[in-house]
Every structure is written in C-alpha cells, then in structure tokens.
Amino acid sequence: MPSEKMLMNGSQTVGEAAVRAGCRYYFGYPITPQNELPEYLSARMPEVGGTFIQGESEIASINMVLGASVSGARTMTSSSSPGVSLKQEGISYMAGMELPAVIINMMRGGPGLGNIAPSAADYFQATRGGGHGDYRTPVLAPGGGQELVDLTFEAFDLADKYRNPVLILGDGLMGQIMEPVVFPDFIDLKDLPEKDWALRGCKGREARAVFSMILGQKGELYRHNLDLQKKYDRITAEEQRWETKCPENTELIVVAYGSAARIAESAIEELKTEGINAGLFRPISLWPFPLPALRELSKQIPKVAVFELCLGQMVEDVILSVGERSEIYFHGLPGGIIPTPAQVAEFLRSIVKGDGKVGRRIEV
Amino acid sequence: MITRTIFAGFGGQGVLLMGYVLSHGAMHKGLDVTYFPSYGAEMRGGTANCTVTLSDKKIASPVASNPDILVAMNFPSLEKFESTVVEGGTVFLNSSLFEERPSRDDIDVVPVPIMDLAREAGSARGENMVMIGTVCAKAGLLSLEETIKGMQAALKGKDKFFSLNQKAIERGFAFAADGK
Amino acid sequence: MSTDIEYKKIFGWPESLKHNPTHYCPGCGHSIAHRLVAECLDEMGLREKTIGVPPVGCSVLAYNYFNFDMVEAPHGRALAVATGVKRVHPDKFVLTYQGDGDLAAIGTAETIHAANRGERISTIFINNAIYGMTGGQMAPTTLLGQNATTAPGGRDSRLHGQPIDISSMLAVCGGVVFVERCALTSVKQIRKAKKAIKKSFQCQLDDLGFSLVELLSPCPTNWKVSPKDSWDWVNEEMVKTYPLGVIKDTTGYEDKK
Ligand SMILES: Cc1ncc(C[n+]2csc(CCOP(=O)(O)OP(=O)(O)O)c2C)c(N)n1
Ligand code: SF4
Ligand SMILES: [Mg+2]
Numbered sequence: 001m002p003s004e005k006m007l008m009n010g011s012q013t014v015g016e017a018a019v020r021a022g023c024r025y026y027f028g029y030p031i032t033p034q035n036e037l038p039e040y041l042s043a044r045m046p047e048v049g050g051t052f053i054q055g056e057s058e059i060a061s062i063n064m065v066l067g068a069s070v071s072g073a074r075t076m077t078s079s080s081s082p083g084v085s086l087k088q089e090g091i092s093y094m095a096g097m098e099l100p101a102v103i104i105n106m107m108r109g110g111p112g113l114g115n116i117a118p119s120a121a122d123y124f125q126a127t128r129g130g131g132h133g134d135y136r137t138p139v140l141a142p143g144g145g146q147e148l149v150d151l152t153f154e155a156f157d158l159a160d161k162y163r164n165p166v167l168i169l170g171d172g173l174m175g176q177i178m179e180p181v182v183f184p185d186f187i188d189l190k191d192l193p194e195k196d197w198a199l200r201g202c203k204g205r206e207a208r209a210v211f212s213m214i215l216g217q218k219g220e221l222y223r224h225n226l227d228l229q230k231k232y233d234r235i236t237a238e239e240q241r242w243e244t245k246c247p248e249n250t251e252l253i254v255v256a257y258g259s260a261a262r263i264a265e266s267a268i269e270e271l272k273t274e275g276i277n278a279g280l281f282r283p284i285s286l287w288p289f290p291l292p293a294l295r296e297l298s299k300q301i302p303k304v305a306v307f308e309l310c311l312g313q314m315v316e317d318v319i320l321s322v323g324e325r326s327e328i329y330f331h332g333l334p335g336g337i338i339p340t341p342a343q344v345a346e347f348l349r350s351i352v353k354g355d356g357k358v359g360r361r362i363e364v
Numbered sequence: 365m366i367t368r369t370i371f372a373g374f375g376g377q378g379v380l381l382m383g384y385v386l387s388h389g390a391m392h393k394g395l396d397v398t399y400f401p402s403y404g405a406e407m408r409g410g411t412a413n414c415t416v417t418l419s420d421k422k423i424a425s426p427v428a429s430n431p432d433i434l435v436a437m438n439f440p441s442l443e444k445f446e447s448t449v450v451e452g453g454t455v456f457l458n459s460s461l462f463e464e465r466p467s468r469d470d471i472d473v474v475p476v477p478i479m480d481l482a483r484e485a486g487s488a489r490g491e492n493m494v495m496i497g498t499v500c501a502k503a504g505l506l507s508l509e510e511t512i513k514g515m516q517a518a519l520k521g522k523d524k525f526f527s528l529n530q531k532a533i534e535r536g537f538a539f540a541a542d543g544k
Numbered sequence: 545m546s547t548d549i550e551y552k553k554i555f556g557w558p559e560s561l562k563h564n565p566t567h568y569c570p571g572c573g574h575s576i577a578h579r580l581v582a583e584c585l586d587e588m589g590l591r592e593k594t595i596g597v598p599p600v601g602c603s604v605l606a607y608n609y610f611n612f613d614m615v616e617a618p619h620g621r622a623l624a625v626a627t628g629v630k631r632v633h634p635d636k637f638v639l640t641y642q643g644d645g646d647l648a649a650i651g652t653a654e655t656i657h658a659a660n661r662g663e664r665i666s667t668i669f670i671n672n673a674i675y676g677m678t679g680g681q682m683a684p685t686t687l688l689g690q691n692a693t694t695a696p697g698g699r700d701s702r703l704h705g706q707p708i709d710i711s712s713m714l715a716v717c718g719g720v721v722f723v724e725r726c727a728l729t730s731v732k733q734i735r736k737a738k739k740a741i742k743k744s745f746q747c748q749l750d751d752l753g754f755s756l757v758e759l760l761s762p763c764p765t766n767w768k769v770s771p772k773d774s775w776d777w778v779n780e781e782m783v784k785t786y787p788l789g790v791i792k793d794t795t796g797y798e799d800k801k
Contacts, residue, residue, distance in 0.1 A: 007391055007399070007517075025631060051631045055624065056657035063621035063654070067628020070615045071595070075628070093618050144426070145398075177426045178384075178399035180391045199613040199629070201636050203592035207562075209607035211616035213600075259426075266425035342429035 003183040010148055010174040011036035011078075013181050014104055015044060017152035018076050020186045023102070024050035025075040027064035029057055031083045032116045033172035034106035038078065058083040062090030062103070069099040070210050072198030074156055074189070078104035080172065081122050082113060084130075091165050092131030095228070096212030098197075100159035102152070103137075104168045106175040109335025118173035118259060119335030120309035126169050127287040127317070134225050136232045138239060139167045139286040141257040145179035151284070153184065160192065162235055169286060171309065173259045173338060235288055242290035244297065246279030252351060253297060255281045255318050256307040260339070264307050267344035276352050278305070286314070291321040298322040305351055305359070307344055308332045315362065324364040331359030365420050367505060368428035370445055372413035373437025373458070378492030381518060382435065383414035385496050389506040389514025390418045398426035411440060418505065433503055435495060439464050456499050460491070474502060481535050490532030497536020508537050558582035560591045562611045571771025573728040573761025574603050577670055580734070581641065582610065584741045588749075594637045595629050597622040599651075601643035602676040602763075620651025623658035626665045637748060639666045644685040645675045648710040655710070662719025662753035666744045669711070669756055672763040673782060680766035684708040687785050691768075707785050711758045715792035722747050722755035723791040727783065729762060729775040736788075747795055760786055 008016065015037050018026070026045060028038045038054065045052040051068075055061035061077045068075035079087060084105045094101055105126065109119040126139045138158050142151045151168060159166040199208060214221040245265070246253060256264040261282040268278045281297060283290050298304055304326045306315045311332045319328060331347040333339050343358075350358040369386065373379040380401050387399040401414040415431070417423050430450045436442035439462040442455070449455060451470045459475035466473055476498050478491040485494065493515065500506040506514065515529050557563065560582035568574045585591045591612050598606035600619035607614035617625040622640040630638040647655050647669050658665065674692060675681040682692035682699060685707050689698040699707070715723045722744055726737035737759055744755040760782050762774035769777065 005391060007387055007397070025628065027628065053627070053631070053661075056653050059621065060624040060627075060654050060657065063618060063624035064628035064631075066617070066621075067597075067615065067625035067630075068632045069628070070625075071629045071632035073632045089618050090621070093616075097616070173400070173426070176401060178387060178397075178401075179423075179426070180397060199595050199615055200633065201593040201595060202611075202613050207611045207613055209614045209616070211607060211614075213604060213616060215605075263425040263427055266429075269424065270429075338427055340427055340429040341425050345429075 001185050005180045005182050007178050007180055009036055009176055009178045010144055010170060011106065011176075012040045013145070013148045014078070014152050014168065014170075015040040016183055017149040018102065018156070019044055019048055019050065020183050021074065021153045021156040022187045022189045022192065023074045023076045023156065024048065025065070025068040025073045026050070026077065027053050027055050027061040027068070027075070028077050028079060029055050029061050029083060031080045033108055033118075034078055034080050034104065034175050036175065037104065058086035059089060062087040065101045066090055066094055066097075066099060069094065069101045070097070070199050072195045072200065074160070076102040076104065078106070080106045080108045081110050081119070084122065084125070088125070088131035091137065092129070092133050092135065093212050094165045095129070095131075095135035095137060096133060097210050098163040099165070099210070100163050101165045102155045102159055102168065103165055104170065107169065107171040115336050116172060117336045118171040118309060118338060120171055120258060120260060121313065121335055122169065123286065123308070123310065123313035126167050127289070135228060136235070136287055137165045137167050138162070138235055138288070139169050140241070141169045141284055141286050142174070143258060143262050143282070144170070144174040144177060146181050148174070149181050149183055158239065160195075162231060163197070164231070169258065171259050239285055240288050240290040240293065241284035242293050243282040243284060244279070244293070246281070246297065246301065247277065249277045250279035250301050252276075252278045252303040252305055252348065253281050253301050254278055254305045254307060254348065255283070255294065255314070257283045257286060257314065260307050260309050263339055263341050264344050266341035267348060270341055270345050271348055274349075276348065278348050283314070289317040289321070291317070294318065294321040298326045302326045303329075303351065305329045305331070305348060307347065309339065310334065319362065319364055328362040328364065329359050330362050366423070367418045367433065367503070368431045369416045369433040369435065369499070370413055370428070370431040371416070371435045371437070372411070372441030372445055375412045377437045379412045379437055380414050382492050382496045383416045384518040385511065385514040386416050386418075386500065386505065387514070388517035389500070389510045392513045392517065393506060393510050395420055396423045398423050400426045413441065433499065435499055437495070438462065442466065454503060456495065456502075458491075458495070474498070476539065481539055482532055485531040485535035487528040487532045490529055493529045493532035494536040494539070497533035498540045501537040501540035508534065511537075558586045560585040560611050562609055564608050566609050567605065568602065569765045571762055571764040571774055572602070573670060573672060573759065573763070576728045576734060577641075577668060577759050577761060578606065578609055580738050580741055581639070581668060584738060584745055585612065588742065588745055590637045590745065593635070594639065595633065597626045597629070597638070597640040599640070599642040599646035600677070601646050603641060603643065603670065604677065606641055620646050620649070621654055622646065622651065623663070623665065623667065624654045627658050627661070627663050630663055630665055634664070637745070638664070639668065641668045642670065643676065644669070644671045644673065644683045648708055649684045652710070656714065656717065659714045659754045659756070660717040660719045664748050664751055665754060666748050667754070667756040668741065669758040670761045671758050671786065672761045673707070674763050674766045676763050676766055684710075687781065709786065711756065711791050714756060719753050720755065720792060721753040721794050723758070724793070725758040725760065725786060725788050725791060727760040727778055727788055729760070729778040733788070743795070743797060746797065752795055758786070760788075
C-alpha cells in the first residue's frame with residue numbers, strides 16, 4: 001500500500017524511498033548536510049531486515065557497496081561533496097566492473113572543506129564520470145519533495161537496468177527541507193529480474209570472477225571500453241529527462257536544475273506581474289543532458305538564461321546544446337549563501353532591460 | 365494564496381517546533397507546505413530560524429525572498445528580519461521579552477505577552493504554543509482544530525504534552541480574538 | 545593374470561585451483577599460499593560456497609588460479625568489499641587474500657575496522673616485506689636495513705619508521721578471535737600454515753568473528769636474491785622482526801596433535 005502523506009525532510013525522504021525500492025544494504029560515513037539520511041536508515045534498516053553499517057570512511061563505505069552489489073543486492077551510499085570525492089575510487093571501479101548502485105550527493109560548498117551551505121559545484125564531477133577512466137554514470141537531479149521519492153525509485157531501476165552506478169545529485173537545501181511526500185508500496189524483490197552475473201558461490205556452475213583490471217594483450221580493455229561506450233550511448237538515447245514550463249508567449253528560457261530551478265520558478269512567477277514572460281527548462285537527468293530538447297526549444301526562444309548554485313558548470317552543457325545561435329546569459333552564486341527568488345528575478349530583469357547589471361552574457 | 369512565515373529566536377524557545385506545528389497543520393488541511401530550518405553554521409550563537417511556506421498550489425521555491433509574516437521571539441531576530449517583511453506584512457513579537465518595536469510603519473505589529481498567557485493557560489513552558497496559536501488565528505492560517513492536529517502530529521509519540529499544549533494554543537486563539 | 549593392486553590417490557590437483565599456470569616468479573610464496581588455501585577449501589568442502597576477494601598486488605590475478613567466485617577490490621579495500629559480500633551472504637564463506645602493502649598501508653583503516661567489527665571473514669595476509677607488483681618499493685613491513693627501491697641504502701627507522709606488526713595490532717581488536725603468523729619457507733612451517741588456515745576458516749564457519757593468518761612469504765625477485773637465499777632469509781632474518789606463532793586465540797578450540 002502507498003503510505004499516507006508524510007512530512008519529511010529530503011534526506012529522510014530518500015532513505016524511505018530507497019527502502020521501499022528494495023534497498024536493504026546501506027553503507028555510509030557521516031557528513032553534514034545529509035546526516036539525517038544515515039540516521040534515518042540506522043533505525044529503518046533493522047525494521048525491514050536490512051543492514052546499516054557506518055563505515056570507517058567514505059572509501060570503505062563505497063567499497064562495501066561494491067561488495068553488496070556484486071553479491072546481487074540493491075545497495076546505496078550517501079554523502080556530501082568532500083565525501084563524494086573520496087568515493088570516486090569505488091565509483092570508477094564499479095563502472096568498470098558494471099555494478100549497479102545508487103549514490104546520493106547532497107552537495108555543499110567547496111572546494112576543500114568549504115562549508116555546509118547548499119551548493120551545486122559538483123556538476124562536473126558528477127556528469128563527467130568523476131573518477132578516473134572513460135566512464136559515465138547517469139545523474140538524476142530531483143527538485144526535492146515528491147520527486148526525491150520518484151527519482152530514488154528510478155535510480156535503482158536504472159542502475160539495475162544498465163548495471164551501472166547512478167548518482168542522485170541533491171544539495172544541502174533539499175536535504176533539509178521538509179515537504180509532504182507519499183511513498184509507493186514496497187517493491188517485491190522477487191519481481192526484479194534475476195541478476196545472473198552476481199556472485200553467490202559457484203555451486204552448479206563454473207566459478208566466476210568480477211574485476212576491472214583487464215591486462216590482455218589482444219585489445220581486451222579496448223573492446224571493454226567500446227562496449228561500455230555503447231551502453232553509454234544507449235543511456236544517452238533513452239534516458240534523458242527534463243521538464244519544460246514555457247507558455248506560448250515566452251521570451252526568455254531559464255535553464256536551472258534542482259533547488260536552483262525551484263528558486264528560479266518563483267522568480268519567474270514574480271516577473272509575470274511585471275509583464276516579463278520567462279519560461280523554465282529544467283534538466284532532470286544531468287547526464288545524459290537533455291541536449292536535443294533544449295536545442296529545439298532554443299530555436300523558438302533564442303534568449304537563454306542559465307542560473308546555477310556555482311560559478312558556471314552546467315552552462316557548458318547549455319552552450320553545447322544551443323550553440324552560438326542563442327543569446328546565453330549566466331548568473332551563478334558560489335556556495336555559502338542561500339539565494340532567494342528576488343536575486344534571480346534581478347538577473348532576469350537585467351537581461352530584459354539589457355543593462356548587464358546582474359550576471360553576464362556568455363560569448364560563444 | 366501563498367503565505368511565507370519566518371519563525372526566529374533563541375535556540376530553546378521552541379522556534380523550530382512552531383514551524384513544525386504550522387507545517388503539519390497545513391498538510392492536514394490539504395495545503396502544500398515547505399519547512400526550511402536554518403542549520404549548522406547559521407545556528408551559531410544559539411539562534412534558530414525556520415521558514416514555512418503554505419500554498420493551495422504547488423510551491424516552487426522553499427526559500428522566501430520576503431516573508432509575509434515574521435514571528436520574532438527575541439530582539440536580535442526582529443533586528444535581523446524586520447526589513448525583509450513585505451509591505452503590509454505582519455510581525456508577531458514576544459512582548460514578554462523585549463520592548464523594542466519595528467521602526468517601519470507599513471507593517472502590522474502584534475505584540476504577544478506569551479509568558480503571561482502561557483502561565484494563565486497553566487503551562488509556563490508553552491510560550492511557543494501560545495504564539496503559534498495567536499499566529500494561526502490572527503493571520504487566518506489554520507483553524508483551532510487544524511492547529512491542534514498540527515501540534516499532535518509534530519509531537520507524535522509524546523502524548524503527555526498534548527493537553528497542556530492544547531490549552532496554550534487555545535489561549536493563543538482567545539488572545540487573537542479579543543486582544544487579551 | 546590379474547593384479548589386485550589398489551590405487552589410492554595421495555596427491556592431486558585441488559579442485560579449488562584452476563588448471564592455469566601462474567605468473568608468479570620461481571620461489572615466490574604466493575604459489576604455495578594459493579595451494580594451501582585451495583587444499584583447505586577442498587578438504588573443508590567450502591569451494592562452492594566461497595566468495596574470495598583478491599587484492600591489488602602480485603596476486604591481483606588470483607581469480608585466474610582460484611576456482612571459486614571472486615571479486616576484485618580496489619587496492620587496500622578488500623575487507624570493505626568482503627564486508628559488503630558477507631553482509632549480503634552471511635551463509636557463504638568469504639575470504640580475502642592480501643599483500644602487506646594492501647593490508648597494512650593503503651588499506652589499514654579498512655583492515656582494522658573490519659577486524660574490529662568482528663566481520664565473519666577469513667583473511668590470508670601475505671607478508672613479503674615489499675611491494676612486489678610495483679617493483680620492490682618499501683612496504684610498511686620492510687625490515688630495518690632492508691633495501692627497497694624507495695629506501696635506497698636500506699630502511700632507516702628515523703626516516704621511514706619501524707616495520708609495522710599489523711597482526712599484533714589487530715590482535716587487540718575485540719572482534720578478532722584468531723591470529724597466527726606462519727612462514728612458507730620450510731615443510732614444517734608450510735604444514736603449520738595449513739593448520740592455521742583451516743582453523744581460521746573454522747572460526748568463520750562457527751560464526752566466532754574475524755581471523756587472520758599472516759604468512760611470511762619470499763619475494764626473491766624484489767629482494768634480488770636467489771629463491772634458495774630468499775627462503776633462508778625468511779627463516780633467519782624475517783622471523784626476528786616477525787616471530788612465528790599464535791598471536792591471539794580466543795576460539796577455545798582444542799588443537800588436535
Ligand atoms: C590507489 C592505488 N595506488 C597504487 C597502486 C599501485 N600498486 C599496485 S600493487 C601495489 C603494492 C602491492 O604491494 P603488496 O600489497 O605488498 O602486494 P605484493 O605485490 O607484494 O604481493 C601498489 C602500490 C594501485 N593499484 N592503486
Ligand atoms: S615479484 Fe615477488 S611477490 Fe611478486 S610474484 Fe615475483 S616473487 Fe612473488
Ligand atoms: Mg608485499
């Protein structure tokens with residue numbers, strides 16, 4: 001049965017959604033602003049017969065995830081920026097070994113220890129693989145609330161479907177905010193397709209090994225990478241997700257994701273009363289980036305305003321999408337300050353007026 | 365309809381709980397709601413605040429540029445947030461604690477002697493409940509029943525506090541109705 | 545004419561080893577350790593329920609030799625990976641096989657904490673006092689005075705610190721039930737090592753806690769000596785820093801003579 005409506009913060013929401021999506025193995029190391037997630041699961045996992053381990057580090061935690069994943073389980077870890085940097089080793093190995101897992105990053109300000117205020121400065125790390133090697137991981141960027149539930153379910157499905165780690169990129173704001181959410185019923189793990197690659201002991205079959213080191217002299221690694229690339233191409237073709245809110249008379253598209261998109265949406269609302277008609281294009285999959293959809297949209301509406309909670313990362317994908325045909329404006333806020341809709345409204349007003357006071361024009 | 369409220373005060377004044385009661389009550393009423401607590405570094409110095417947004421439509425930004433309502437449980441909170449309140453907005457003050465008043469004249473000011481009212485309600489520790497009762501009633505956010513429901517949901521499992529808190533909330537509603 | 549000779553198999557290829565020639569150097573301890581692990585798994589009937597975790601090190605390709613399920617771990621993380629495996633499959637037999645760089649340098653944290661949690665895992669720890677795979681760099685276990693490519697002139701305690709006795713460090717952890725150090729460089733010691741490995745496996749089967757068998761293992765290639773000299777060096781020098789014997793045993797097992 002679906003749950004009744006519950007008021008939960010973003011981190012707890014992801015935790016409950018993961019449990020209902022069949023995750024029974026969570027490994028993580030504390031870091032603000034996502035501690036509510038491990039705290040929640042430390043109580044919740046035992047209730048559903050699952051395992052919660054507070055690892056000795058993020059490195060240990062992600063490798064525990066690796067072990068649980070190769071054993072055939074749905075498994076997850078979570079952290080915030082500095083911890084996710086440490087997890088990159090394990091993510092790269094899992095990409096190479098084609099192991100599914102869900103990794104949550106509730107981003108905070110960086111570089112280094114930065115601070116614990118929300119930020120979106122890990123976009124490059126998340127969408128370009130993050131660790132070493134030629135690999136990609138699908139990255140889902142929820143807007144918070146109910147979408148955290150829905151995308152957590154999807155993340156587990158995508159991970160299993162493509163045998164690949166999947167990232168959910170949230171931020172400290174989203175992790176802390178409470179909103180009403182409804183959870184779907186628990187999935188029945190028995191309904192999931194059999195993982196015929198998992199390790200369970202070799203009884204009744206040949207022994208099997210799962211590894212990422214491929215030393216063969218006959219181009220084995222070369223072919224492995226080409227195979228991985230084919231998979232990434234398939235994901236790129238099939239798994240783009242976005243939301244467009246552009247009414248008929250839209251004169252300006254705002255491109256933003258996650259918390260930034262919600263703040264931008266309120267700014268757009270505010271501007272309506274001033275006769276400024278801005279629309280919203282919200283990428284939900286950051287990799288694969290919904291490039292063709294944005295390209296099409298920008299053919300009709302050539303003014304594109306990019307708003308990010310960092311000093312310009314997603315904007316590069318926007319440039320790739322819309323090219324020099326469009327007028328691209330950028331406004332970014334470095335981590336440490338929680339932006340308000342009023343600040344975004346100033347940026348959009350400044351584009352319409354052409355006074356260049358807030359943000360800057362990107363020359364392509 | 366969209367209403368944004370900031371609750372602010374010292375840690376220990378039950379500031380976050382007030383927001384939590386309002387959020388639960390609003391959800392019970394069928395509204396969309398976002399509850400955004402200040403956290404971590406922002407909480408230094410023992411101050412706390414939270415922003416609650418209520419709407420009959422889906423809420424976009426959980427962060428408010430300008431609140432419609434400010435609930436200031438101490439003077440530093442008034443100082444910090446007074447200028448952000450929208451024109452025509454309302455400031456609820458803990459008049460038991462400080463005598464300063466907003467310098468603006470384009471906002472409504474409601475001083476609430478929560479200490480006395482809480483004592484009258486038989487719950488010296490229920491100052492925050494008196495305040496949330498006054499706010500919900502005066503601003504027309506929630507009915508008495510919805511506010512009590514919100515309190516019970518916010519304090520789920522702590523049933524022993526329900527009856528005293530309910531009295532404090534009722535006292536707040538009464539104060540909002542007749543100003544005493 | 546008929547003969548009534550009965551043939552009894554007294555030696556053969558363990559089922560837990562694949563029929564692949566190994567890439568290990570002549571005189572290397574890894575081959576012997578592999579064989580011992582395989583024999584113990586066979587004799588205890590564990591092969592089909594075993595999931596092994598090889599390290600990054602000279603034995604990174606152990607899955608080409610061991611005939612049971614294996615998952616590679618990043619360098620040093622074998623015990624974290626094994627923890628994940630064991631928690632999903634508490635009914636399976638999980639072992640890690642790790643070198644000294646892997647277990648006692650880059651993986652120190654993973655090692656100590658898995659041991660301290662008392663993970664029901666058996667660890668085979670190959671101490672060859674050197675980084676074999678990468679070409680003879682100093683390991684945390686390198687002896688004082690021992691040459692390494694990154695300790696020219698020999699390990700100097702003021703520069704490099706003392707060789708680390710990780711097995712004794714692990715012995716103080718509450719979750720650890722059995723630790724023994726053996727050598728792979730004499731028939732007598734090899735037999736002892738086999739017994740110790742079996743005992744460690746038994747600890748896991750009996751759900752007692754974490755156990756580890758350290759095997760002093762020759763690396764003639766990086767020590768730059770002949771196989772024979774490498775064996776002598778273990779028996780004469782290495783045992784001075786790493787004395788053989790049981791380091792911790794709270795199993796309560798009675799040792800059969
Ligand atoms: C993160 C990382 N750092 C460094 C290496 C390179 N590396 C591979 S094996 C090894 C040392 C292996 O030494 P040991 O664990 O003692 O095993 P041995 O080869 O001696 O059996 C190193 C440093 C690596 N693979 N990964
Ligand atoms: S380098 Fe040393 S440890 Fe590695 S295979 Fe050769 S002898 Fe064995
Ligand atoms: Mg070594």
